[in-house]
Amino acid sequence: MSKDQGKNTDNEHSPDLKVWVGLDLGGTKMLAKVFDEQFRELGSAKKKTEGHRGMEAGLKRMAKAIEAALKDAGVDKSQVHGIGVGCPGPVDADKGIIVEAPNLGWKKAPVVKSLEKAIGAPVVICNDVDSGVFAEYEFGAAKGAKSVVGIFPGTGIGGGAVINGRLLQGANLSCMEIGHIPLFPETGSKDGGPTLEIAASRLAIAAEAAQAAYRGQAPHLLEACGTDISNITSGKLAAAIEAGDQAIEDIMKKAANLLGAGVATVVHLLAPDMIVLGGGLVEAMPDIYLKGVKDSANARLLGPYRNTFKVVAAELEDDAGVKGAAAWARRALT
Amino acid sequence: MSKDQGKNTDNEHSPDLKVWVGLDLGGTKMLAKVFDEQFRELGSAKKKTEGHRGMEAGLKRMAKAIEAALKDAGVDKSQVHGIGVGCPGPVDADKGIIVEAPNLGWKKAPVVKSLEKAIGAPVVICNDVDSGVFAEYEFGAAKGAKSVVGIFPGTGIGGGAVINGRLLQGANLSCMEIGHIPLFPETGSKDGGPTLEIAASRLAIAAEAAQAAYRGQAPHLLEACGTDISNITSGKLAAAIEAGDQAIEDIMKKAANLLGAGVATVVHLLAPDMIVLGGGLVEAMPDIYLKGVKDSANARLLGPYRNTFKVVAAELEDDAGVKGAAAWARRALT
Numbered sequence: 001m002s003k004d005q006g007k008n009t010d011n012e013h014s015p016d017l018k019v020w021v022g023l024d025l026g027g028t029k030m031l032a033k034v035f036d037e038q039f040r041e042l043g044s045a046k047k048k049t050e051g052h053r054g055m056e057a058g059l060k061r062m063a064k065a066i067e068a069a070l071k072d073a074g075v076d077k078s079q080v081h082g083i084g085v086g087c088p089g090p091v092d093a094d095k096g097i098i099v100e101a102p103n104l105g106w107k108k109a110p111v112v113k114s115l116e117k118a119i120g121a122p123v124v125i126c127n128d129v130d131s132g133v134f135a136e137y138e139f140g141a142a143k144g145a146k147s148v149v150g151i152f153p154g155t156g157i158g159g160g161a162v163i164n165g166r167l168l169q170g171a172n173l174s175c176m177e178i179g180h181i182p183l184f185p186e187t188g189s190k191d192g193g194p195t196l197e198i199a200a201s202r203l204a205i206a207a208e209a210a211q212a213a214y215r216g217q218a219p220h221l222l223e224a225c226g227t228d229i230s231n232i233t234s235g236k237l238a239a240a241i242e243a244g245d246q247a248i249e250d251i252m253k254k255a256a257n258l259l260g261a262g263v264a265t266v267v268h269l270l271a272p273d274m275i276v277l278g279g280g281l282v283e284a285m286p287d288i289y290l291k292g293v294k295d296s297a298n299a300r301l302l303g304p305y306r307n308t309f310k311v312v313a314a315e316l317e318d319d320a321g322v323k324g325a326a327a328w329a330r331r332a333l334t
Numbered sequence: 335m336s337k338d339q340g341k342n343t344d345n346e347h348s349p350d351l352k353v354w355v356g357l358d359l360g361g362t363k364m365l366a367k368v369f370d371e372q373f374r375e376l377g378s379a380k381k382k383t384e385g386h387r388g389m390e391a392g393l394k395r396m397a398k399a400i401e402a403a404l405k406d407a408g409v410d411k412s413q414v415h416g417i418g419v420g421c422p423g424p425v426d427a428d429k430g431i432i433v434e435a436p437n438l439g440w441k442k443a444p445v446v447k448s449l450e451k452a453i454g455a456p457v458v459i460c461n462d463v464d465s466g467v468f469a470e471y472e473f474g475a476a477k478g479a480k481s482v483v484g485i486f487p488g489t490g491i492g493g494g495a496v497i498n499g500r501l502l503q504g505a506n507l508s509c510m511e512i513g514h515i516p517l518f519p520e521t522g523s524k525d526g527g528p529t530l531e532i533a534a535s536r537l538a539i540a541a542e543a544a545q546a547a548y549r550g551q552a553p554h555l556l557e558a559c560g561t562d563i564s565n566i567t568s569g570k571l572a573a574a575i576e577a578g579d580q581a582i583e584d585i586m587k588k589a590a591n592l593l594g595a596g597v598a599t600v601v602h603l604l605a606p607d608m609i610v611l612g613g614g615l616v617e618a619m620p621d622i623y624l625k626g627v628k629d630s631a632n633a634r635l636l637g638p639y640r641n642t643f644k645v646v647a648a649e650l651e652d653d654a655g656v657k658g659a660a661a662w663a664r665r666a667l668t
Contacts, residue, residue: 090638099638147505159603168497170605171481172642177602180636224524261516269493269603271504298473302514304424304433308506 013042019075021066021121022326024128024319025049027103030062031067033322037081039139040317043073043321048121051104058104059111080121085111085327086131086321090173093125095138099173118246124332128321130167133160134331136276136325140315149266150314151178152279153259157197160268165329168270181262181331202281208233208251209240210288234280241285252288255281259289259295263327267297267305272307278314286313346634347376347565353409353456355400355417356660358653359383361437364396366403369655373473374656377407385438388392388646392438393445397452397560414455418444418663420465420655424507427459433507439520458666461508462655464501467494467649468665470610474649483600484648486613487593491531495604502604515596534592536615542585543574549579561574568614573618577662585620589615593623594630601631601639612648620647 019042023032026049033044045068047061062085069076086110089101096112115123126134133142133150142148142162159178161168168176179197198204206229213222215248221240224232241249263275275293282289294311316323352377357366360383366379379402381395389515396419404411421443423435430446442505449457450591460468467484476482476496486492496503502510532538540563547556555574575583576610597609609627616623626647650657 048429058505145505149665163502169603170642171479171607173605173638175603175605177636178594181599182634221387266603268514269509269600270502271507271509273505300516302511305511308504 004128006140011028013074013079014218015076015079017075018081018179019070019073020326020330021069021324021325022131022329023066023083023085024131024322024325025062025085025087026128027051027088027216030065031319031322032065033120034069034073034075035255035323035326039323039327042075043069043071043231043305045072048303049104049322050107051101055109057193058106059114060110060118062111063097071120077119077121080119080331081169082174083115083121083123083132084325084327084332085115085123086128086325087111087125088128090177091125091127092172093169093174094123096123098125118173121126123157124329126167126169126328127160129158129176130160130169130174130284131324131328132158132316133276134162134167134280134328135316135320137162137279138327139323140276140320141312142276145272147270147272148274148276149263149270149272150276151177151259152277152314153201153255153280153281155201155203157201157259157262161272163270163272166331178262178266179294181265183258185325189226195281196258196262196317198258200255200262202234202279203229205237205251205281209248212245212247212251215280218245221248234284237281238284241288249288251283252285253292256292257296259299260293261312263293263297264289264300267301267309271305271308273309275309275311276314277311282313289313341483347408349410349413349415351413352408352415353413354402354415354660354664355403355453356418356465356656356658356668357396357400357419358465358656358659359396359419359421360462361385361422363655364399364564365653366399367660368403368407369657369660370407373661375656376409377403377405379403379406383438385435386439389438392440393443393448394452396445397449401430403549411453411455413633414453415536416495416663416667417449417453417455417457418465418659418661418666419449419457420462420659421445421458422462423461425459425461426506427503427508428506430457430459432459435550456663456667458663460501460503460659460662463492463548464503464508464510465655465658465662466492466650467610467615467658468496468501468530468639469650469654469660470612470648472661474654475646476608476610476611481604481606482608482610483510483597483604483606484607484610484612485593485597486611486648487535487589488613489535489537491535491596491598495606497604497606500665512596514518515599517592530592530596534596536568536613538562539571539585539589539615543571543582546579546581546585548629548631552579554579555582566628568618571615572618573621584621586615586619587618587626591630594627595634597627597631597645598634601635605639605642607661609643609645610648611645623647625664
C-alpha cells in the first residue's frame with residue numbers, strides 16, 4: 001500500500017494479533033487508541049464528545065470512536081482483548097457505570113454494557129485521573145514503585161492511587177478525591193468549609209494572582225495577562241515569577257505548601273513510596289512544586305513517615321490517560 | 335486427663351491438626367492465642383511485655399508466650415500453619431520489623447525473623463489497630479463488607495482499612511494514621527498544627543470535660559470524677575450526660591462532629607462501604623458517635639459519596655486483635 005494512506009493503515013497485521021484499546025472520554029473530545037501487546041500504538045481516532053446531545057448519543061459516539069481507531073490500526077473487532085475507558089466524574093467500576101459526569105450532564109451512564117454490546121469485547125472503566133496515574137505507573141515516572149499516589153492540580157485537583165499494581169477503587173465508587181480534603185473541618189459548616197481544591201487548584205491560584213495584579217503587586221503578570229483569570233495560564237504564572245513578580249512566587253509557594261498538607265494526609269493514610277505530581281502548573285514550575293510539596297509534607301508528618309516517599313513530576317503527555325486506560329484493562333482482565 | 339489441668343489441656347488433638355496463632359503485643363502485656371482452622375480457640379497465654387528490659391528480651395518473651403499458648407492448646411510447633419503478630423507503632427510488614435514502638439522504647443524490632451527462628455513457622459506482622467480492624471472484618475461488625483475503614487478513638491485515634499479482603503498497607507510502613515489528619519493545614523506551622531487526635535481523642539475529650547467540670551458547667555461529672563483527667567473515663571462521661579450535664583454532651587457531639595470530618599476525608603479518598611467505630615467512647619455512647627459521625631461526614635461529602643457507607647459500632651471484645659492477627663496470617667499466607 002502507498003504511504004499517503006497514513007502511517008497506520010499500511011500495516012498488514014496478522015489475524016492472530018491481539019490488541020488492547022483505550023478510550024479517554026473528555027468534556028469536549030474523546031480519544032481512542034489501539035495498542036499491541038507490547039503497548040506500541042497501532043492506531044487512533046478522535047471525536048467530539050458533544051455531551052449536550054445526551055447520554056445515548058454519547059455512548060454511540062464512544063463506540064464509533066473505538067471502531068474508527070480499530071480501522072485506523074487495521075485490526076478487526078474480534079482481535080480486541082479488552083477495552084479500558086477513562087471517564088470524567090466518579091465511576092462505579094463493578095456496575096460499569098459513570099455515576100455522574102457533571103460536565104456532560106450524564107448520570108448512571110452504562111458505559112460497559114453499551115460498549116461490550118457494540119464491540120463484543122470486555123470493557124473496564126475507571127476515573128480519568130486514575131487512568132492517568134496508572135499510565136505513570138506502567139510507563140512513566142512511577143515505574144517500579146510499590147504504591148503510588150498521583151496528584152494533578154488543574155481546574156480542580158484530581159488524585160489517584162496504584163497499590164500493589166492495582167488501581168485503588170472504593171467499594172461503590174472510584175475514589176482519591178484529594179481536592180475535597182477540607183481545610184477547616186473544625187468550622188462544622190454545612191458544606192465543610194473550603195477544600196484543598198478551593199485553595200490550591202489552578203483556578204484558585206489564578207484568582208489570587210489576578211488580585212495581586214490588580215493591586216499592582218505583580219506588574220509582569222499584569223502586563224502579560226491583565227486581570228482576567230482566563231488569561232492567567234500556568235506558563236504565564238511561571239514567566240511572571242521568572243521576570244521578578246515576587247507576589248506570584250509567594251502565591252505559588254503557598255499553594256505548594258497547602259498541597260503538601262494534603263500530601264501529608266495522604267501519606268499518613270496510605271504510606272506510598274511515590275507521589276507523582278502532574279498537570280500544567282507542575283510542568284511550568286516543577287521546582288517550586290516538587291520541593292514545596294515535599295518540604296511541607298515532611299514537616300507535617302510523624303517521624304517514621306518522613307522521607308519515606310519520593311515526589312516526582314509526571315513524565316507522560318496529557319493524553320497518556322488513554323494508554324493508561326488500556327493498560328488498566330490488561331491488568332484488570334488478565 | 336483430669337479436668338483440673340485446665341479447659342484446654344484435656345484435649346487430645348490429632349497430630350494432623352493445623353493451627354493458626356495470633357499474638358497481640360501491647361504496651362504492658364502480650365496475649366497469644368491458638369486457633370484451629372475454623373478459628374475456634376484452642377489455647378492462650380498471657381505475659382507481661384516489660385518493654386524496658388529491652389528488645390532482645392522482649393522478642394524472647396514473645397516466643398515464650400506463643401510456646402505457652404501452644405502448650406495450653408496441646409499442640410506442637412510443627413502443627414503451626416502460621417503466626418500473625420499485631421504490634422504497637424508502625425511496622426514494615428515486608429521487612430518484618432516494628433519500625434518504632436515508642437511505648438516500648440524499641441526500634442527496628444525484627445519480630446518476623448526472631449519468631450520464625452524460635453517457632454519454625456511463617457510469621458506475618460501488622461499494626462495492632464490493623465489486626466483489630468481485620469478481626470471486625472472477618473468475625474465482627476464488618477463481615478461481608480467490600481471495603482472497611484475502622485476507627486478507634488482512645489488515648490489517640492487509631493485507624494485501619496481492609497480493601498478487597500486484604501489489609502491496606504503502605505509501601506514501607508503500615509498506614510491509616512487517621513489521628514494525624516491535620517485540622518488546620520493552612521497554618522503552615524512547623525508541626526502542621528493540631529490533628530484530629532489532639533482534638534477528638536478520649537484524652538482530648540477528658541481534658542475538655544475537666545475544664546467544664548472546673549468551671550461548674552458539669553456538676554455531675556465533677557461529683558463523680560473531680561477534675562483529674564485520669565478519672566474521667568468513657569463510662570463516667572456517658573453517666574454524666576445521662577444525669578443531665580449538657581456541657582459534656584456538647585463536648586461529645588463536637589468530638590463526633592470532628593471525627594466525622596476525618597471520616598469525610600477518608601471516604602473521599604477510599605470510598606469504603608463500611609466504617610467501624612470502636613473503643614471505649616463509642617461503646618459508652620454509641621448513639622452520639624454513630625449518628626454524629628455519619629451526619630457530619632455526609633454534610634461534608636460530595637453528592638455522589640453521601641450515604642454510600644454504613645457507620646457501625648465494633649462488635650468484638652478489646653482482645654479481638656489477637657484473633658484478627660491470626661486471621662490476617664491465614665489471609666496473607668494462603
